[in-house]
Amino acid sequence: MLRHFLYAALMWIICGYAAWRGGWPERSVAWIIVLGSVLSAMVSGDFTGVEQGILIIDILMFLGFFVIGLFSERYWTLWIAALQGVSLLGHLLPLMPLWNPYVYNDAIALWAWPMLAILGLATWKRPRPTSAWNVSAG
Amino acid sequence: MSDDRTARLTESQRVYLRLVLAHRSSKEIAQELDISAHTVDKRIKEAMRILGVGTRFEAARILASEEALEPGRQLGPQPPDLATNPDFAAGHAAATEGTASGTERSDPTASEAREHDRAPFPLPFPLFARSRRPLSAWQRAGWMIGLVIGLAMATGILLSGLIAASALFNSPMR
Numbered sequence: 001m002l003r004h005f006l007y008a009a010l011m012w013i014i015c016g017y018a019a020w021r022g023g024w025p026e027r028s029v030a031w032i033i034v035l036g037s038v039l040s041a042m043v044s045g046d047f048t049g050v051e052q053g054i055l056i057i058d059i060l061m062f063l064g065f066f067v068i069g070l071f072s073e074r075y076w077t078l079w080i081a082a083l084q085g086v087s088l089l090g091h092l093l094p095l096m097p098l099w100n101p102y103v104y105n106d107a108i109a110l111w112a113w114p115m116l117a118i119l120g121l122a123t124w125k126r127p128r129p130t131s132a133w134n135v136s137a138g
Numbered sequence: 139m140s141d142d143r144t145a146r147l148t149e150s151q152r153v154y155l156r157l158v159l160a161h162r163s164s165k166e167i168a169q170e171l172d173i174s175a176h177t178v179d180k181r182i183k184e185a186m187r188i189l190g191v192g193t194r195f196e197a198a199r200i201l202a203s204e205e206a207l208e209p210g211r212q213l214g215p216q217p218p219d220l221a222t223n224p225d226f227a228a229g230h231a232a233a234t235e236g237t238a239s240g241t242e243r244s245d246p247t248a249s250e251a252r253e254h255d256r257a258p259f260p261l262p263f264p265l266f267a268r269s270r271r272p273l274s275a276w277q278r279a280g281w282m283i284g285l286v287i288g289l290a291m292a293t294g295i296l297l298s299g300l301i302a303a304s305a306l307f308n309s310p311m312r
Binding site for chain 1: 262263264272275278279281282283285286288289290293
């Protein structure tokens with residue numbers, strides 16, 4: 001339970017920071033993470049089979065990150081999309097002969113932590129236009 | 139001596155050779171003039187054949203020395219002074235050609251290949267960020283898919299390693 005509160009606190013802080021200080025990739029990723037996390041928490045069940053609600057949300061999140069990764073010129077967006085993709089692959093776990101709900105839950109939730117870390121770092125280290133000659137923001 | 143030969147160069151070949159003297163690569167010339175690097179290579183090779191030299195820098199130097207003698211040329215686009223200094227230009231040519239010896243110099247294709255700067259491999263992180271050009275959409279898509287597969291495999295290997303280790307430590311054989 002503590003883990004959920006910690007995640008929620010970190011998510012709001014980092015995504016708020018990204019939405020406040022970031023360019024369009026940081027803001028879009030922050031929104032997707034907030035929406036995805038909140039909706040996933042709302043639809044999550046007991047993980048005794050494939051969580052279809054979370055699966056759909058994860059697919060939509062991956063598509064969102066993929067599009068951002070395609071159009072942004074930053075490198076971190078590629079890694080966010082990749083981490084979400086791995087999280088998405090976690091939904092294959094219940095199809096395996098040996099699995100348990102805890103591992104399945106962790107396998108899809110685990111990747112949100114490095115995603116938050118990347119988003120925080122990316123917003124912090126974002127190249128900002130310092131003069132008229134350096135306008136490579138975003 | 140090579141007066142008649144330089145006279146046979148076309149205007150576009152002269153433009154390319156002037157840029158070669160300014161240490162531009164084929165790719166940079168191509169970008170600057172909005173044509174393909176292949177065309178640039180082809181024209182420069184023709185120019186090298188006309189001038190009868192083995193490397194593009196020699197061709198560029200011959201043209202530069204010819205043009206330096208023509209008074210009308212003085213006001214035209216000139217390469218930087220540094221590059222027209224024969225010692226420097228020779229040193230640079232030698233450096234660019236790496237270990238080029240006398241025999242290798244006579245082989246135009248080999249020196250072409252060396253002078254042709256290769257594009258750096260498009261990595262998914264900013265190595266020497268300022269000098270890299272951004273990844274294309276295809277490269278970005280490819281890296282995203284590739285990283286998914288790579289990260290998933292790495293996680294799988296790590297987990298199976300951990301499972302094997304825990305089985306090892308929990309086994310009664312210990």
